[in-house]
Amino acid sequence: xNDWRLETAAAGPGHHPDPVRPxxxxxxxxxxxxxxxxxxxxxxxLTVLTLGLYRFWMTTRLRRYYWSAIxxxxxxxxxxxxxxEKLIGFLVALTxxxxxxxxxxxxxxFGGLISADDVLGLELAINLSILASLPLIYFATYRAKxxxxxxxxxxxxxxxxEQAAWAYAGRAVLLTLLTVITxxxxxxxxxxxxxxxxxxxxxxxxxxxxQGGRWTALLGAWAWVYPxxxxxxxxxxxxxxxxxxxxxxxxxxxxxxxxYFAIYLAMLRYRVVAFRYFWxxxxxxxxxxxxxxxxxxxxxxxLCGSMAVWTAALFVAFGAMVVAAVFWAALVxxxxxxxxxxxxxxxxxxxxxxxxLLAVIATGYLAAIPVAIxxxxxxxTRPILRRQVExxxxxxxxxxxxxxxxxxxxxxxxxxxxxxxxxxxxxGF
Amino acid sequence: MTTALDKYAKLEAIARYYDGQQAAxxxxxxxxxxxxxxxxxxxxxxxxxxxxxxxxxLSSPGDKTVQLVxxxxxxxxxxxxxxxxxxxxxxxxxxxFRRPTNRGGVRRALFWGAxxxxxxxxxxxxxxxxxxxxxxxxxxPEREQALGDAVVGQLAxxxxxxxxxxxxxxxxPEGAAALDLMTARLSVNxxxxxxxxxxxxxxxxVNAVAxxxxxxxxxxxxxxxxxxxxxxxxxxxxxxGHVKNRxxxxxxxxxxxxxxxxxxxxxDVYGASVIAAGADAVLNASHQREAERLADETxxxxxxxxxxxxxxxxxxxxxxxxxxxxxxxxxxxLASHPNLSGRAERAKEAxxxxxxxxxxxxxxxxxxALRNICGKSVPIDDLVQ
Numbered sequence: 001x002n003d004w005r006l007e008t009a010a011a012g013p014g015h016h017p018d019p020v021r022p023x024x025x026x027x028x029x030x031x032x033x034x035x036x037x038x039x040x041x042x043x044x045x046l047t048v049l050t051l052g053l054y055r056f057w058m059t060t061r062l063r064r065y066y067w068s069a070i071x072x073x074x075x076x077x078x079x080x081x082x083x084x085e086k087l088i089g090f091l092v093a094l095t096x097x098x099x100x101x102x103x104x105x106x107x108x109x110f111g112g113l114i115s116a117d118d119v120l121g122l123e124l125a126i127n128l129s130i131l132a133s134l135p136l137i138y139f140a141t142y143r144a145k146x147x148x149x150x151x152x153x154x155x156x157x158x159x160x161x162e163q164a165a166w167a168y169a170g171r172a173v174l175l176t177l178l179t180v181i182t183x184x185x186x187x188x189x190x191x192x193x194x195x196x197x198x199x200x201x202x203x204x205x206x207x208x209x210x211q212g213g214r215w216t217a218l219l220g221a222w223a224w225v226y227p228x229x230x231x232x233x234x235x236x237x238x239x240x241x242x243x244x245x246x247x248x249x250x251x252x253x254x255x256x257x258x259x260y261f262a263i264y265l266a267m268l269r270y271r272v273v274a275f276r277y278f279w280x281x282x283x284x285x286x287x288x289x290x291x292x293x294x295x296x297x298x299x300x301x302x303l304c305g306s307m308a309v310w311t312a313a314l315f316v317a318f319g320a321m322v323v324a325a326v327f328w329a330a331l332v333x334x335x336x337x338x339x340x341x342x343x344x345x346x347x348x349x350x351x352x353x354x355x356x357l358l359a360v361i362a363t364g365y366l367a368a369i370p371v372a373i374x375x376x377x378x379x380x381t382r383p384i385l386r387r388q389v390e391x392x393x394x395x396x397x398x399x400x401x402x403x404x405x406x407x408x409x410x411x412x413x414x415x416x417x418x419x420x421x422x423x424x425x426x427x428g429f
Numbered sequence: 430m431t432t433a434l435d436k437y438a439k440l441e442a443i444a445r446y447y448d449g450q451q452a453a454x455x456x457x458x459x460x461x462x463x464x465x466x467x468x469x470x471x472x473x474x475x476x477x478x479x480x481x482x483x484x485x486x487l488s489s490p491g492d493k494t495v496q497l498v499x500x501x502x503x504x505x506x507x508x509x510x511x512x513x514x515x516x517x518x519x520x521x522x523x524x525x526f527r528r529p530t531n532r533g534g535v536r537r538a539l540f541w542g543a544x545x546x547x548x549x550x551x552x553x554x555x556x557x558x559x560x561x562x563x564x565x566x567x568x569x570p571e572r573e574q575a576l577g578d579a580v581v582g583q584l585a586x587x588x589x590x591x592x593x594x595x596x597x598x599x600x601x602p603e604g605a606a607a608l609d610l611m612t613a614r615l616s617v618n619x620x621x622x623x624x625x626x627x628x629x630x631x632x633x634x635v636n637a638v639a640x641x642x643x644x645x646x647x648x649x650x651x652x653x654x655x656x657x658x659x660x661x662x663x664x665x666x667x668x669x670g671h672v673k674n675r676x677x678x679x680x681x682x683x684x685x686x687x688x689x690x691x692x693x694x695x696x697d698v699y700g701a702s703v704i705a706a707g708a709d710a711v712l713n714a715s716h717q718r719e720a721e722r723l724a725d726e727t728x729x730x731x732x733x734x735x736x737x738x739x740x741x742x743x744x745x746x747x748x749x750x751x752x753x754x755x756x757x758x759x760x761x762x763l764a765s766h767p768n769l770s771g772r773a774e775r776a777k778e779a780x781x782x783x784x785x786x787x788x789x790x791x792x793x794x795x796x797x798a799l800r801n802i803c804g805k806s807v808p809i810d811d812l813v814q
Binding site: 073 | 490492493505564678
């Protein structure tokens with residue numbers, strides 16, 4: 001059993017409840033170096049200008065920024081990945097995935113064609129083909145995590161993860177199936193087992209992490225998604241009862257939106273609670289962890305942050321389109337532009353005008369992307385990461401100093417599968 | 430010779446040194462030697478010395494705590510917070526922030542880039558169409574017919590979405606006989622795995638579709654828009670071309686294969702799903718246009734074999750273009766059909782009869798009957814049973 005509490009650390013300096021043990025150490029998040037907004041904006045602009053090719057270097061640069069901001073006992077973390085290895089990993093993964101997915105998708109639909117009697121059956125087959133990528137998504141998730149760990153160091157000592165991506169994918173598919181069969185009730189079980197699988201295979205030098213705890217402890221937090229689910233079911237029942245009654249339909253729509261929002265909030269809360277729980281029951285060769293990140297703060301940052309990101313993106317998109325339209329008007333002359341506007345209104349644009357209109361819309365879209373990325377970093381990624389890092393405490397941290405170096409893990413595919421499949425591995429960048 | 434180094438000869442600072450073997454920190458005193466940075470332990474023993482020329486930092490300019498390495502391959506680290514020493518090191522280490530270009534990596538990336546582009550092209554334009562064409566032949570005809578019936582049911586639902594009654598199937602006996610006559614003339618010596626079944630649907634849209642299982646539906650609006658029976662025959666021959674090429678089934682299989690490939694190539698860039706969906710639509714439309722072009726070619730052959738001119742088909746396209754305009758600009762790439770003027774030209778070229786005499790596809794009497802086929806109609810569900 002753990003014999004120290006979060007409260008002891010909060011009791012203030014000079015307060016030593018246990019004279020033998022030093023107080024737990026706190027991780028720090030340090031804001032120095034280049035301004036994140038301009039860094040992210042510049043990198044995102046390069047990504048847009050290179051049609052997405054630069055994104056591997058952007059991710060690498062931003063990871064280096066974040067890693068070096070995290071300090072433990074004054075020593076920064078470091079990220080040693082490179083853009084070029086990410087690009088190569090992506091290209092290799094792309095080739096394999098393209099062959100696999102195209103053949104599997106055709107096979108599923110062919111199976112549907114020779115066995116289905118109606119369109120519904122065929123549609124089912126098409127949807128089932130999405131399942132074919134499920135093991136790959138889990139495989140990619142594990143591999144991407146392993147790559148990140150293999151490129152993370154502290155005090156020059158590497159982190160690392162064992163090679164177990166297929167074992168992870170197999171378990172993850174079975175657990176997902178279990179979650180689906182039990183209507184989501186066993187999601188905490190899936191979440192716990194997969195997290196334990198990863199943690200138990202994660203190393204700092206020659207020291208191994210260990211995940212303790214019980215999955216049932218997460219059930220309480222997970223139960224909060226069910227009021228929202230009940231609300232959405234209720235909304236559908238309301239509509240089914242009397243689809244003609246306008247008042248009823250309006251009430252159902254309101255209930256549906258409230259339900260969705262409730263589910264979203266509950267999931268957000270669950271993630272934070274689970275994050276804290278997993279850290280509380282994690283050990284690293286005797287060092288123990290606590291994370292006191294505040295649920296309300298994370299939810300607040302997420303809600304306000306996403307609003308800020310959307311507002312900024314829409315504002316910039318609109319502004320860029322206005323500028324492009326003014327430029328267009330100046331180019332063709334006022335009279336011709338009035339003509340064009342009439343054409344657009346009557347939806348009778350000829351080919352050339354349609355191309356120019358498309359260019360104006362594309363300008364707005366492309367201008368909004370870097371701004372959305374930069375705002376996302378300063379209003380979501382960094383504030384949440386900072387809270388998670390500052391919430392971290394480590395007891396018996398002296399064992400960390402005993403870690404011996406581990407060998408270099410090439411991890412050649414460098415998260416390429418995750419990149420191609422668009423898998424978010426939860427790091428947010 | 431005075432160098433910048435001489436200025437800092439007496440400078441010393443305390444830093445933490447990590448040997449790259451163990452995570453245990455060691456307090457050291459940093460000082461400059463001849464072209465080196467010297468680390469001395471508190472016991473006065475030299476711990477290490479690093480050549481200044483190969484020293485690098487892992488931190489960003491502006492960081493107040495910097496991490497130094499003797500070279501980028503090394504596991505050794507120094508963590509330093511002394512501002513004076515940091516400034517001095519920045520002065521005397523010329524390449525502190527330099528990262529060498531990974532030439533081997535660039536070569537490998539170029540190789541894999543070419544490989545990925547090449548394989549994507551092979552997958553999209555050889556593997557998927559080939560596989561779809563091959564597998565289409567293995568779909569049992571009765572399954573395809575059942576599926577086609579289901580598609581007809583869905584079509585009826587779609588056409589009544591605006592609140593109108595679902596359109597019926599036109600069954601006036603003389604009109605039906607005329608339609609059979611036209612179908613028979615066009616499908617002589619045509620071998621299909623299922624019977625060709627042509628029907629007119631009571632709807633004002635100027636359109637005709639081939640659904641899986643050998644069924645062709647001509648919309649009433651198309652017959653009304655046509656000026657001669659040969660124009661209808663041209664469209665019917667085109668749809669028979671789709672049936673002969675098994676396009677409905679091949680289209681479903683191809684679309685399944687290409688779905689998601691573009692998304693893979695774009696990865697997880699912001700909003701890439703929108704671009705991916707757009708690119709997918711363009712790709713599907715290009716497959717579709719190719720299928721339409723081939724159906725046109727089949728139509729010219731069928732018309733030729735039946736002793737019918739293709740010029741009326743061309744005239745029909747030209748008239749549609751005049752009445753409804755053609756699609757130009759960016760939307761051209763999303764259109765499922767080749768542009769009308771191009772088709773009209775090609776249809777004219779394919780003509781084998783020219784100004785010569787031909788036996789009309791329908792007598793005047795039959796043509797009038799066909800135009801009045803919707804005088805009687807039955808619900809679309811009756812067609813399916």
